[in-house]
Amino acid sequence: MALLVLIFSIFITLSLSPMITSQKLHPLDPLTMSEITLVQTIVKKAYPTTTTTTTTTSHNNLTFHYVGLDEPEKRTVLKWQSRPKTVRIPRRALVHARYNKQTLELIVDLSTRSLVSQQVHVGHGYPVYSFDEQTKASDLPMSYKPFIESIKKRGLNMSHVVCSTLSVGWFGEDEKGMSPREIKVQCFYTEKTTNLYLRPIEGITMVVDLDNIKIVDYQDRIRVPVPKAEGTEYQMSKQRPPFGPRLSAVASESPNGPGFKLDGHTIKWANWGFHVGFDSRVGPVISLASIYDIEKHKYRRVLYRGYVSEMFVPYMDPTEEVYFRTYFDCGEDGFGQSAVSLEPLADCPHNAVFMDAYYADENGNPVQISNAFCIFEQHAGHIMWRHTESGLHEGEVREVRQDVSLVVRMVSTVGNYDYINDWEFKPSGSIKVGVGLTGVLATKGVPHTHVDQIKEDLYGALLAENTIATHHDHFLNYYLDLDVDGQENSFVKTDLVTKRVSDHSSPRKSYWTITKKTAKTELEARLNVGLRPSEFAVVNPNIKTKVGNEIGYRLMPGSATIPLLTSDDYPQIRAPFTNYNIWVTPYNKSEKWAGGKFVSQSRGEDNLAIWSLRNRKIENKDIVLWYTIGFHHVPTQEEYPVMPTLTGGFELRPTNFFERNPVLKSQQPAPSVEPSSPVTAATPEERNVRDIEPGSPVSNSPDVTVSVTNEQLAHII
């Protein structure tokens, strides 16, 4: 086996040596602007472009829908990582394009400027929508006579109408054949508001043929009042008094600059090192996350690659205008290309560093998203660990370490919703993954102005007059290629099991203990969390701690949400990755997205659930953990006209990965400012004498034990 690997590695090295590689780039760096342009040039050369122009729009026979890094083989990346000077890795791009109404899957080698693979996709499903075609589709109604007529009949003014695209999904149409590539269009009224989603023009639904940019179906089914503009605006400049509370400012500085080092896309901070990539489909990609072990004097790998592999957002209204709203935000809209520029001092704190991102538009041109990422140290006032010991002969001992973490943030705005994606690294070894849901709720117009008028299910909550916010779900699937101190890992479920003491050997009648089970094949690792008291871990069965525990990382789930759609319903057939919270597969470079490769109008034929049916072996293999978290969302009036962030997430936490607490000897910063006496509130007795306000130091501050000497502080890794 070792010999085989060696031979293979020589082959790789030799076969790569003549290629031109971008030495300045990390092999997992996202494609640069110039690389995207190069992809465009190479593809356009192979697929000559013609443009069709109609009176209303023009479109090309070649359109780009996904241009991303073709991730090098994992073993090659790892080899490069250990010998970056000698191992060279080709830069390749993976392209999904439409050419003459066919879907192409291309691999472009940027070093040789050649197409190394060209395939025509023949199954169902279409690539990610481009923004350009969505814009064109949204513009069609503006010059579409039946629509203009419908708007007129409603007494509305076309100049305030904006339209938006919505994926069509699949509902059993053309069961035996191919569906045309389509998108739905619905419209909103922006008179006196920027908050279009709260002023739906109800009853009108159009279907656009995307390959011809043409309205192919038009329905004006019902007419209900457009909800009024009053109260929908969220821009501060448009608000009138009374205003809400003014929150206090914090003027913070990190006197020594950021505590992390950013070298290209590689970050080193505290005991962590990792790579932050970007992908137009999935957004932020964390790679090669390793943590320095001071006892083993080396970085130990935790996560080879992690990202949101798919999202599923089904709405729960079966009526004509809403039933199809069953979005896949990665595979249909591109969670990465939906990233928005972050606002300094609001989206991210004062100490954030920003990073741009690039994706390809429909024509293959690079598009920059400024400040797509922010990276910052989070000083939230949490306690890393502490103990006060008062049971000693020699008096009280108190040791406390404050916690600091490093956060990588991206916000993706997919239509009305804004998703805040946080990857938080903690010195204790935890990776906390957070998702925040904010933005605007999807609503529909109804005639009702009061709950008392509602006699049948309106499939949502009445948030304002004429405004129903539809019940819906959010499911996010995270691809987590954990490499716990090496590639060969196993997935272990630890059940907590009640034991009865029936032999009167103890005054106790019961206790619980643990039973561990290693999943041997994929189907054994398909699990829902929360049903039983269990812990879930990826372990390295080949490495043990000194006392013999298997080293591992635990998944601490944050939500036990499972789908409520029936399993024979079309949206659920397309999103079976939501059926289980946990899936484990053997690493396979081609299995990247839980919802499948071509998700738009997919039919459930290619996805994580299907791959897993092969029931491959996963014990002591290079495995990938796929974790689905979900939110069932019953809207409330507090979420109108814009939603306070609703947060969820999960944690990857070391479990016997370290011999001992890895932050036992972490060093607290020497206070860079004179540590002011703590402000202590007055006792009632004191208040009788003098009127102390917080802010004025008082004398009864405790002695602060400085437990770190200067000499100790000098010792840094």
Place this chain on the structure above:
Amino acid sequence: MALLVLIFSIFITLSLSPMITSQKLHPLDPLTMSEITLVQTIVKKAYPTTTTTTTTTSHNNLTFHYVGLDEPEKRTVLKWQSRPKTVRIPRRALVHARYNKQTLELIVDLSTRSLVSQQVHVGHGYPVYSFDEQTKASDLPMSYKPFIESIKKRGLNMSHVVCSTLSVGWFGEDEKGMSPREIKVQCFYTEKTTNLYLRPIEGITMVVDLDNIKIVDYQDRIRVPVPKAEGTEYQMSKQRPPFGPRLSAVASESPNGPGFKLDGHTIKWANWGFHVGFDSRVGPVISLASIYDIEKHKYRRVLYRGYVSEMFVPYMDPTEEVYFRTYFDCGEDGFGQSAVSLEPLADCPHNAVFMDAYYADENGNPVQISNAFCIFEQHAGHIMWRHTESGLHEGEVREVRQDVSLVVRMVSTVGNYDYINDWEFKPSGSIKVGVGLTGVLATKGVPHTHVDQIKEDLYGALLAENTIATHHDHFLNYYLDLDVDGQENSFVKTDLVTKRVSDHSSPRKSYWTITKKTAKTELEARLNVGLRPSEFAVVNPNIKTKVGNEIGYRLMPGSATIPLLTSDDYPQIRAPFTNYNIWVTPYNKSEKWAGGKFVSQSRGEDNLAIWSLRNRKIENKDIVLWYTIGFHHVPTQEEYPVMPTLTGGFELRPTNFFERNPVLKSQQPAPSVEPSSPVTAATPEERNVRDIEPGSPVSNSPDVTVSVTNEQLAHII
């Protein structure tokens, strides 16, 4: 009804007028030092004290075990709140004492300096242990010959031995009679370490009669090696290189001082107002939490009173030395009197304000806990709400508000464990309650030095040579007397229910909708969370929003943990409040503690589960929500020798409480420092030209839209 209330209030006012009241105090303020002293004087006068002195110790016939505010009737407090100048409230103390080996329950009126109620407790169960008697019990072995002999036999040195007390629980002893008041004592070896819990002297268990401070049972059952000191120390001053990462400093200032006002124990911050009390048994008590509604121009009450009413920490080892470890940290140890002094810049951030607390010792003397509370604004870099809108004709709109919250923190150290108790108030109306578990694990000594040697269940994890950390649970019950905009509230469970579309009226085959059910009586509201997709809310059925939704607050549970002990096991019989995550009772001043009043050696006769069996009406009543969160804890090596904080909690979130997003018009602070250009990382292209490090501003910063004008900022409530 109104008349009755009026008559009552006149009665109260008249009956109080001749009394001397502490006008400077809030009716819910904890007892002051001088008030505690006054309680002591009054009680000692009524119960003459004698002291028994033996060769080893001395104890009084009168001991104080709980001295706390006797909470005034709720209606009286509310009346006072609306007319603080005219309504005077008596200051009364509730005292649990032992006098001549009987348990007394006394009510002391501080205004009249009299005992207004004196009862002898005749049932099972004893009051909270005093620290003094625990110290005396822990000292007994030091001069106890059999123990000295046992230590000698083990080759250990008495000068390094410390002992600790452990509650005895109840395991069916004296089924028909009374148990003597007892505590167990076990010992530890502190040679070369302060971390006593990791050096247990295994096999020796003593029982101390607490009323006589005398060892009544001595067992030296087994002898196993004391785990070695190496690696157990957590004090920074004792660590040797290599050190862990040095975390970066943040020098922060709130240029205008704290953003909150502290008047005695009353806090006003942003749109919140509330009272922070202290109780020696339960710790921090949040009262009268109200939020200002800018639309209704008034504060609206949310939480009348909230605190940890009981904890239950059972260990899962049935053997002689561990089986009884089934702690009730409030009712046995006093979660409040276990509060420790917080360390500035470590336990709490730079901008924290500290507050002291007082409790009564065994003799009734006031004891000060300096810096028992800290209160700080948390600037964690979270996003309060945001939206980027790119679907408008007039270009992109971006609105973002950063989030700030206010945290009230107390840390209670109960023996080996440190519990971080956070109450976090958010301007959006949420109250997030957090509990962090840190400190040292409870361990037992075993002969094993490697997992491979373990052939049978050792009831825990081998964390180091000879060291098993025992499996255990933590259950915390929160008393949450929500008053959602008034006292009369109902508890509503909202189930999410799948509906099938079988009439082909829609291309969809299913969706979910909601069904709401109001609990009419107590037993209908006993619920476990996580089993079904449900939401839980306390609503005010008498107040609706303009469009007709019932106003409410939602409980967003943070854990679905339920007990794994069998229901006939003694510890579980004593802690049946853990059987359900949710309980709802009608407000009853005497029902304060979920585990019952006298918890030590209790037998399950008086507790939340028993009270609830009356199955009282809870619809449109003044109700109390009791919520139990739990942790099952399988220890890991990372938790040795001190545990990185493990965090849990829950959220109370407004649900149709407000007409709209209450932070829509919240005002962001004007940056008090020149907003530096955001630091943007270099693109790979740029890196080829210049080597940019984070910290050096680069020019491609986006235009920051300042969306608040100065005039707008001038409008503050």
